[in-house]
Amino acid sequence: MPRKTLFRLSVGASLLSALLACGSYVYPTWSARLGLNLTVWREAEGDLERACRRRETLNEHTRLVQQDLEAKCRVNEELRNDRLTLLEAAARFRDMGHSCLDPEGALFRQFYAGQTDTERWCRKVISYMRAVSPAHTDGASRADQLEAELSQRLAQGPLELPD
DSSP: OOHHHHHHHHHHHHHHHHHHHHHHHHOHHHHHHTTOOHHHHHHHHHHHHHHHHHHHHHHHHHHHHHHHHHHHHHHHHHHHTTSSOHHHHHHHHHHHOOOTTOTTOHHHHHHSOOSSHHHHHHHHHHHHHHHHSOTTSHHHHHHHHHHHHHHHHHHHSOOOOOO
């Protein structure tokens, strides 16, 4: 394409863009009817940016939940194989922190019965063992043993988790 033609096309496109921009400013209803409303484009761009940020947040939450589940499975396995005590397992669950969906622990306290958070952490460990261990394995009987151990320890006085 000769240089003159390319230059003329560039100038023509620039003039057309300038006319459309001015027309959008002076006659917003006219530009909206033509589908050239820049406000709608800016709103759509903002919606897209918010959606991208939301996706990043959800991806981060997914990563954290996955890490949490993997760590809980390791703790559960160690507890089932008597490499951890109930209180040590409860301390590890506690150290993992509350989920991103319950940062203050309100749901935790509502869901797990107990007089103290220490008792609730123990109950969470036992509940997790029951949930992830099928009934035909040693997990259910181990959970029953841990429940009995917890009752016995509670009868002796307040519980404290190791640091």
